[in-house]
Amino acid sequence: MKKLYSASNLIEAQMILCLLEHAYIPAKLFNTHAQGGVGEIPFTHAYPEVWIMQDDDLKKARSIIDAYESTSVEEGYVYCPVCREQNPRNFQLCWQCGEGLEIVHLQLNDT
Structure with missing residues (x-):
């Protein structure tokens, strides 16, 4: 087991964890409750x-x-094709359900 990344906040850490999961790389998140100890x-x-x-x-x-x-960082928003949640345009994964947003990005680039 090796430390890969120190995130600036829990949202960023969760995004990294989701990216790794989508690449079939098993990972764990630590220090999820340590912010209270600052x-x-x-x-x-x-x-x-x-x-x-x-x-x-x-x-x-x-x-x-x-x-x-x-x-x-891209400005604007895209909507998840699965749960219809609004996500910042630069997100690769839906923050709500974790679904990939690649299809949405491809459609935006074709127009």
Whole structure:
């Protein structure tokens, strides 16, 4: 088991976890409740952390993180084809149900 990523907040950590799950990389989220300890512990120890379960997945997982971090922020919204939830346009996965938004992005690029 290896630490892959320290997120700035729980939402970001959950997005990373979902991206890894969609790539069939087993991972766990740690420090989900540590935010309440800020002040008692250093704030850097309270960041949510994503750990991969199998060391062999490290290279593939890092490439997913690199792609996530290099994705530009796009303004506007898209709607999930499954649950119809509104998502920021740069999201790859629906924040509500976790469904991939690739089809929606492809349709937007065709117009």
